Structures are given as structure tokens and as C-alpha cells.
Amino acid sequence: xxxxxxxxxxxxxxxxxxxxxxxxxxxxxxxxxxxxxxxxxxxxxxxxxxxxxxxxxxxxxxxxxxxxxxxxxxxxxxxxxxxxxxxxxxxxxxxxxxxxxxxxxxxxxxxxxxxxxxxxxxxxxxxxxxxxxxxxxxxxxxxxxxxxxxxxxxxxxxxxxxxxxxxxxxxxxxxxxxxxxxxxxxxxxxxxxxxxxxxxxxxxxxxxxxxxxxxxxxxxxxxxxxxxxxxxxxxxxxxxxxxxxxxxxxxxxxxxxxxxxxxxxxxxxxxxxxxxxxxxxxxx
Numbered sequence: 001x002x003x004x005x006x007x008x009x010x011x012x013x014x015x016x017x018x019x020x021x022x023x024x025x026x027x028x029x030x031x032x033x034x035x036x037x038x039x040x041x042x043x044x045x046x047x048x049x050x051x052x053x054x055x056x057x058x059x060x061x062x063x064x065x066x067x068x069x070x071x072x073x074x075x076x077x078x079x080x081x082x083x084x085x086x087x088x089x090x091x092x093x094x095x096x097x098x099x100x101x102x103x104x105x106x107x108x109x110x111x112x113x114x115x116x117x118x119x120x121x122x123x124x125x126x127x128x129x130x131x132x133x134x135x136x137x138x139x140x141x142x143x144x145x146x147x148x149x150x151x152x153x154x155x156x157x158x159x160x161x162x163x164x165x166x167x168x169x170x171x172x173x174x175x176x177x178x179x180x181x182x183x184x185x186x187x188x189x190x191x192x193x194x195x196x197x198x199x200x201x202x203x204x205x206x207x208x209x210x211x212x213x214x215x216x217x218x219x220x221x222x223x224x225x226x227x228x229x230x231x232x233x234x235x236x237x238x239x240x241x242x243x244x245x246x247x248x249x250x251x252x253x254x255x256x257x258x259x260x261x262x263x264x265x266x267x268x269x270x271x272x273x274x275x276x277x278x279x280x281x282x283x284x
Contacts, residue, residue: 022057031093106188
């Protein structure tokens with residue numbers, strides 16, 4: 001059993017938790033993930049590590065309440081326990097040789113981009129961060145990104161905070177002005193990463209994407225996170241959880257990944273409805 005040391009609401013749909021897991025905290029690196037179960041009969045879900053404190057022995061997770069398991073997890077309070085918390089899993093983000101980086105996060109994916117920006121900042125790199133949200137109400141981690149970045153652009157789709165537009169707006173402006181980076185790292189919804197890659201591609205700057213949004217089982221057994229890479233004229237099959245979650249963005253077949261992800265929507269909707277009914281019964 002793993003104790004919830006701290007719980008914080010970041011916005012109406014996003015929650016931050018620090019979990020007491022000293023063995024995981026001792027080995028965790030930016031870009032890796034954990035698998036948890038809320039209760040012994042629960043679903044196993046992967047969540048990317050959003051931070052860690054090796055001294056306190058805690059691992060930070062940030063999740064959006066969108067499905068049955070995240071709803072059950074969000075119903076837990078500080079001091080309560082979850083059944084399983086396994087990790088760290090996956091490959092850490094390779095930041096070797098990077099001196100000037102552009103980090104792009106979208107929505108709750110910004111929570112995953114943050115530890116990468118922090119690691120780069122600790123390494124002495126020049127870090128430019130771009131984070132995007134639909135509106136001001138969904139904004140998270142602005143102060144944390146400010147502390148880890150030399151420059152920060154905050155974008156909202158509706159213009160309610162920061163600059164009006166999506167994350168590609170400042171990217172296109174910087175590239176038009178001839179600005180260069182050693183690497184671009186982007187994490188967020190698949191459609192956002194697809195367009196970030198398209199914006200970066202004409203520059204030839206290496207572009208890394210995190211395919212954590214398509215992970216399910218986290219061990220390579222279920223095949224749910226299978227994706228296709230296009231490399232040297234060949235189609236190569238990889239699994240996000242064991243081969244990634246980071247990949248060369250120029251090689252990823254985003255259209256296929258988005259199409260496959262849509263296959264699970266009906267099942268996820270049904271599981272969410274059942275969980276809502278269960279929680280309502282418990283409240284009564």
C-alpha cells in the first residue's frame with residue numbers, strides 16, 4: 001500500500017498527488033512513468049512521473065480526471081492509500097549534448113514537460129518553454145515553468161490569458177526570425193504534437209515527442225500502445241511503453257495513433273458511467 005502524502009487541485013479537472021514510494025523516488029528520472037492501481041481489483045494505469053523528492057521518498061503524479069480509474073483516484077484524500085505503485089518504467093528522456101532547448105507542453109501534458117524543463121535548467125541549458133491551454137481556467141504550473149525557463153510563452157486558445165492562439169504561434173515566430181535550438185521536446189495531445197512536429201520539420205531541428213498518451217498496460221503485453229514509425233522508407237512497429245515513451249517526432253505516424261486511440265472511447269465511456277453510478281451510491 002502506498003500513502004498519499006499530499007493532494008492538490010490544480011484546476012477543475014487536474015489533480016496533483018505526492019505518493020510515498022521511496023524505492024521509486026530513488027531511481028526516477030524525467031520522462032519515465034509509473035503504473036498504479038487504486039484498489040486490489042482495479043485497473044492498472046500508467047502515469048508519467050511529474051516530479052520526485054529523493055529525500056522525502058515521494059513521487060509526484062499529475063492526472064486529468066477523464067475516466068473511471070482517474071475518478072476513483074481523485075476520490076482519495078491525503079493520508080489514504082492506493083494499492084499499487086510500480087516504477088520507474090520506460091526510458092528516461094535523453095538530454096545529452098543539449099545546450100539550448102525548446103520545451104512545448106499542451107494541457108495536462110505540461111505536467112510531463114515540466115520535469116524535463118527543470119532537468120535542462122539544472123544542467124545549465126538555455127530553456128525556452130511554451131505551454132498551451134484551452135482557457136485560463138485550465139492553466140497549470142505557470143510559476144514552476146517560470147522558475148525552470150529563460151523564456152516562457154503561455155498560450156490560450158480563447159485568449160483569456162497569456163497570448164491568444166495555439167503553441168505553434170510562438171514557434172513559427174521564432175523560426176521565422178532564424179532562431180535555432182539543439183532540440184525541441186514536445187508533450188501533449190497527439191494532434192498538438194503532430195502540428196508541433198510539422199512546424200519544426202522545415203528547420204531540421206531534432207524533435208522529440210512523448211507517446212505516453214497512447215499507453216495502457218505499460219509493460220508491452222497488451223499491444224494497446226503499438227505505433228508505426230516511418231524510417232528510411234520502411235514501416236517499423238514499436239511500443240510506447242517499452243521502446244519509449246520518447247520517439248523521433250519526424251518518424252511517428254500520428255494519424256494512425258489517433259485512429260487507434262479512438263477505438264477505446266465507447267469502452268472508456270461505459271466504464272466511466274459505471275464508476276459515476278458507484279460513487280453516487282456511496283455518497284448516498
